[in-house]
Amino acid sequence: MPGINEVARLAGVSTATVSRALSGNGHVAQETKERVLAAALELEYVVSSNASSLATGRMKNVGVVIPFLNRWYYGAVIEGAESALLSHGYDLTLYNLAGGGGERTSVFEHFLLRKRVDAVIAIALELTEGEVGRLHDLAKPMVVVGGSIDGVRTLSIDDIGVARLATDHLISLGHRAIAHIGGNRASEMDFHVPSKRRVGYEQALTAAGIPIDTALFQAADFTLQGGYAAAKQLLGDPRSRPTAVFVASDEMAIGTILAARDLGLTVPDDISVIGVDDHELSEFFGLSTIAQFPALQGRMAVDIVMDQLHPGHRDLALTNTPLPYELIVRSSTARPTSRKST
Amino acid sequence: MPGINEVARLAGVSTATVSRALSGNGHVAQETKERVLAAALELEYVVSSNASSLATGRMKNVGVVIPFLNRWYYGAVIEGAESALLSHGYDLTLYNLAGGGGERTSVFEHFLLRKRVDAVIAIALELTEGEVGRLHDLAKPMVVVGGSIDGVRTLSIDDIGVARLATDHLISLGHRAIAHIGGNRASEMDFHVPSKRRVGYEQALTAAGIPIDTALFQAADFTLQGGYAAAKQLLGDPRSRPTAVFVASDEMAIGTILAARDLGLTVPDDISVIGVDDHELSEFFGLSTIAQFPALQGRMAVDIVMDQLHPGHRDLALTNTPLPYELIVRSSTARPTSRKST
DNA sequence: GTGAAAGCGCTAACAG
């Protein structure tokens, strides 16, 4: 484990010069720099990030806080963020709030305060007031992806718009009896995206002059199983069965497709279904959906954070760009068959 | 951002005493300790982990290296490891090798060398010789979960035993024409678990006096889609159709169930299927499987690492405990129906 | 362009 001293000695310069040569801060004669680089290489020198951090106050590390890990959306955002961070030379330390135990409080009361991260990215996280306060106390760059925290830079798609687009797609195909599977109480706790999607759905119906029928709403927990159960409920009664369903997430939408099959219904002949996300399995199931691009969202979050950390790059163009989303029509949506279209 | 100095001043002691009182190292009079604690609390003091690390050489941080994130198994292992680490006061920094770009090399050549982690946990990762060398150079505690690296402490289930158990289950039900969906070349790259599972499958057949028929093997990529495609291939021809399939992972097994349905086959009447993992969706699909417990594996990896970092705890009982696995019989396996049992 | 030297904030001997 050679230190900066050995490198300096080997290169025949002072440690200050080594530091400058290696970090790129300050000017060093080309020739000297090469000598230093060679020496560093030969000794396999790597700076001690601790010593460096202690001296500069920069950690080269950002914390990512998530409510749980094993859901496609979170994984995808993290992958995007991770690779973007790597490319900037940053580490990503993960704080998973799942586990129900003291995890949540210890993360906020203890871990995030340790001065280990330069910034924090929170993913689809609904926080208590106290937690928000803690985060503000950090006085560090912070961005929220897919959720919202008062007074914090937020990166999220227009959930109302997304829902309206999905619903409009169904309406434009000729559907009128359009159901909605959305979030339940529990899922609201961590991100109140569900209610926005419901609002969008209702707006679209209203705009089309279709009355809102609360019997056509079912709550679920954003899992495939939850979607399945909700769909069974919704589609089970032949007398009240809708011709289409807008489901608030692809995982639930896949559950819906499965439920339809188990009920002997054909998608899309008997029932059209559209989701949100463009989950990795959606193509496989032929699911029409509104794609959002979580990996991109992760990358954008990193861009914003980097921009705050190193003003100067100023790609601030993206600062208020709305996040993209896109209608993807596959085989799960079609015109209602004549026998059912009213 | 008060430092240890202000705390010392407020408590009327030296910084050394503050350090001792707060870290628990060395003895401090009860009364003094309380004064220090009170002062720290009042000032909302938190140690600078950098300064502390620089002084002690301990980072309170472990690196977790994974080939990709969005697969159930990885997520589950990480969750287990993460919560165990938190409870020990450690951070978890994530190194995701996915992305195909320079990620992989930069992680090994750069990030892991930064002296930021006290230990590394690699999950189901097959490494090149050079990478293994790099890791050894670190001279840090290291454990591999569900994979194998020469000369490194490994934590993995008995894949051959698992496969044999699954296959035996099928045999004991009366099946003789048992197919296997296993890994393909690409999946071998990151963990050669697949070949072990195939070996176990073959051992079980041989032990039961059933000849091995290579036509009953299909390779896939460990995704649901891959399993679906492989199963279509395997089950499509009514003349050569097996009565049961042992699938090397639950995700592929679910694909198999879906394929069977699409072929008009009933599970388990026409075809029994059993997987490996006990994926979160397996219960939903009624999939019989051999459960492994990834979260537990993550936790155990942390225990081992902690034990190496802080000798003294010595829970070394676990050091060579084989990992548990368990046959879970659901509705996807049953006796072959008489018309098909040869 | 380069070197000397003063820290960054804490911990760990070593005394007392």
Place this chain on the structure above:
DNA sequence: CTGTTAGCGCTTTCAC
């Protein structure tokens, strides 16, 4: 049991 004092390994003024 507690205080003094050297560092931990780097970065960064400030001179030259």
